[in-house]
Amino acid sequence: MTAFSGLSGQLSSPLVPLAAVDWHAAFFMLFAALACACAVAVVLADSVVRMAFYLVLSLGATAGLFFLAGAEFVGAMQLMIYVGGTLVLLVFGVMLTAQAPFVAIKPSTGDKLLAGMVGAALLAVLLQAAFRVEEWRRPAVAAATAPAPTATPLGMALLGMRVDDPAPGSTGVRSGYLLPFEIVSVHLLVVLVGAAYLARAKRRRTPRAIDVAASAVPTVERSARPSSSALISGGRP
Amino acid sequence: MADFLINSLGLPDWLAWTVTAVVAAVLILNVIAGGALVFIWAERKIAARIQDRLGPTRTGGRFGWLQSLADGIKLLAKEDLMPEGADGMLFRIAPYVSFCASFCAFIALPFAFDFVGQRLNVGVFFVVAVLGLEVFGVILAGYASASKWSLFGAMREAAQVVSYEVPLGMCVVVPVMLAGSMDLVTIAEKQSGWFTSWYLFHDPFTFVIFWVYVTCAVASVNRAPFDLAEAESELVAGFHTEYSGLRWSFFFMAEYGSMFLVSALAAVLFLGGWNGPVPVARLLGLSEGTGDTAGYLVRLLGCGNLLLKATLGVLVMMWVRWTLPRLRIDQVMTTCLKYCTPIAAAMFAGAMLWQLALPGGLLRGLPSWLSRPAGEIREGWLEGPGGLRTRASTGAGDSSNVARVAP
Numbered sequence A: 001m002t003a004f005s006g007l008s009g010q011l012s013s014p015l016v017p018l019a020a021v022d023w024h025a026a027f028f029m030l031f032a033a034l035a036c037a038c039a040v041a042v043v044l045a046d047s048v049v050r051m052a053f054y055l056v057l058s059l060g061a062t063a064g065l066f067f068l069a070g071a072e073f074v075g076a077m078q079l080m081i082y083v084g085g086t087l088v089l090l091v092f093g094v095m096l097t098a099q100a101p102f103v104a105i106k107p108s109t110g111d112k113l114l115a116g117m118v119g120a121a122l123l124a125v126l127l128q129a130a131f132r133v134e135e136w137r138r139p140a141v142a143a144a145t146a147p148a149p150t151a152t153p154l155g156m157a158l159l160g161m162r163v164d165d166p167a168p169g170s171t172g173v174r175s176g177y178l179l180p181f182e183i184v185s186v187h188l189l190v191v192l193v194g195a196a197y198l199a200r201a202k203r204r205r206t207p208r209a210i211d212v213a214a215s216a217v218p219t220v221e222r223s224a225r226p227s228s229s230a231l232i233s234g235g236r237p
Numbered sequence B: 001m002a003d004f005l006i007n008s009l010g011l012p013d014w015l016a017w018t019v020t021a022v023v024a025a026v027l028i029l030n031v032i033a034g035g036a037l038v039f040i041w042a043e044r045k046i047a048a049r050i051q052d053r054l055g056p057t058r059t060g061g062r063f064g065w066l067q068s069l070a071d072g073i074k075l076l077a078k079e080d081l082m083p084e085g086a087d088g089m090l091f092r093i094a095p096y097v098s099f100c101a102s103f104c105a106f107i108a109l110p111f112a113f114d115f116v117g118q119r120l121n122v123g124v125f126f127v128v129a130v131l132g133l134e135v136f137g138v139i140l141a142g143y144a145s146a147s148k149w150s151l152f153g154a155m156r157e158a159a160q161v162v163s164y165e166v167p168l169g170m171c172v173v174v175p176v177m178l179a180g181s182m183d184l185v186t187i188a189e190k191q192s193g194w195f196t197s198w199y200l201f202h203d204p205f206t207f208v209i210f211w212v213y214v215t216c217a218v219a220s221v222n223r224a225p226f227d228l229a230e231a232e233s234e235l236v237a238g239f240h241t242e243y244s245g246l247r248w249s250f251f252f253m254a255e256y257g258s259m260f261l262v263s264a265l266a267a268v269l270f271l272g273g274w275n276g277p278v279p280v281a282r283l284l285g286l287s288e289g290t291g292d293t294a295g296y297l298v299r300l301l302g303c304g305n306l307l308l309k310a311t312l313g314v315l316v317m318m319w320v321r322w323t324l325p326r327l328r329i330d331q332v333m334t335t336c337l338k339y340c341t342p343i344a345a346a347m348f349a350g351a352m353l354w355q356l357a358l359p360g361g362l363l364r365g366l367p368s369w370l371s372r373p374a375g376e377i378r379e380g381w382l383e384g385p386g387g388l389r390t391r392a393s394t395g396a397g398d399s400s401n402v403a404r405v406a407p
Helices: A023-044 A048-068 A072-095 A109-132 A151-158 A178-199 A209-216 A219-224 A228-232 B002-008 B013-050 B067-077 B088-108 B123-131 B134-144 B148-179 B184-190 B204-220 B245-269 B293-321 B329-357 B388-393 B399-405
Strands: none
Touching: A023 A048, A048 A072, A048 B088, A048 B134, A072 A151, A072 B123, A072 B134, A072 B148, B013 B067, B013 B088, B013 B245, B013 B293, B067 B245, B088 B123, B088 B134, B088 B245, B123 B148, B123 B184, B123 B245, B134 B148, B134 B245, B148 B184, B148 B204, B148 B245, B148 B329, B184 B245, B204 B245, B204 B293, B204 B329, B245 B293
């Protein structure tokens, strides 16, 4: 993809219509449109598995945007965590808890209204932020043959050594990424424990059948029967 | 190649890049599809020999070498069926999801020094991430088929994925750590020279972890003894029970493509990539980095070398398949989580300590042409006028820290 994005600046023959295409912008539009369309499809789809499929497509298109921007590490992370994570989500969240073979979600009108309002509010915030950006820049893409060092500076920054250029005017010690990383890890662990707590088998409210049967037996007879410890120790009371 | 088209043939830029991209894509597609044809024939012959049979003998002459082609024509002519209760869209699209994942992973796989679809700085990571997506097609297929057997296969596959991905990731990290880069081209270049510089023979820990990788790789491509998702003696055909014709063959092409891919990845990570057991080119005084015909020929030789290693890996997988019985699903999870993961973790720690204590390897005392160059600088951006190393030596950074992080 970076090979294509290098094209845009050097259009050689304006007579050919294909040469006039801004390839970087075209691929950006393609991936962005795919991501948006699939995101809408997630909302509109009925079946849970189809939703998951559209979600995977949408997240994959977002990964494509990252690759297009030259952020290969983030793109691969997106594929690994979000797309792979959706897979696990689909399997363990949906298929194991599903009662019917094809789960259909039909939200009520109130739910739709509420979700629409929340979504519209989020969209308004995001659009406002997007239009406030003063200048949209094309990512600086190196030649297709020389890979940009995207992963190593990240790894070294994680160890507490920032090798990227400091922002002009900033002074003092620049922190690494280790602490935020650990905080996020612990946060995820908490989420995991919470999810396991929520999804665990619920405690039975009704007493077990064996207890009911045992309590129905007259008390005298129950005490006459050998207890379980007596059974283990050879039947001697 | 794009430069050649632009400079020598005078093509406009966009056409040159498009032609380059198409050629690369078609080449990769042929590696998968043509490879599947050959491997299916080889699998039949190997299975037959292991079971004391002959295998295909009639189709296409003496060794039945046209058998796969005949099968392919049969598959093309088969009716494309879909179960009545199936989720149509997902059912139709699932084979393509599997195939696309297998195909995309080849983009970042280097076949020789400069023979790589798109050289990525995070090549290993990309390949492993994309390869994991193949499972998504399998699970979609199993779910959308509306069949008990398919669903069982999909569930087993899901359980298997979460078991093998952890140790597989750990195994892949070790060569990355030794090379100091996630770039597959760089990793293979670090192992140039004699076979003693392969990471397989770097230290005892990498030797052990290679076999852990092989186990996890076999599990990741759903081959026996880990073919729980198919399990034809229990689940009819598992996730592809309801598939027929061309869609079914897409699953098979994805499977053989993935087999080839994990074998090639093993070759790049542990077996020196395109650097042979004997550095023929270097002994002849040739270099692969040059742009002339000799350099090109050396690269072609390296490409053949890598393909040979990957093919050997695939053949070993077939040998394993027809030798070992299938594991139960709980045994698969025990193998991957209870054995492979701790072993991989211990070997990872061991390789790390070894790298700290003996960075040159055991063979440091041997002549320099036999031992690996120790303490080389990992990546080019550390050097150079604006590089980290220069900055550090001029006092802009902590030089001892630099030396420790990038020895």
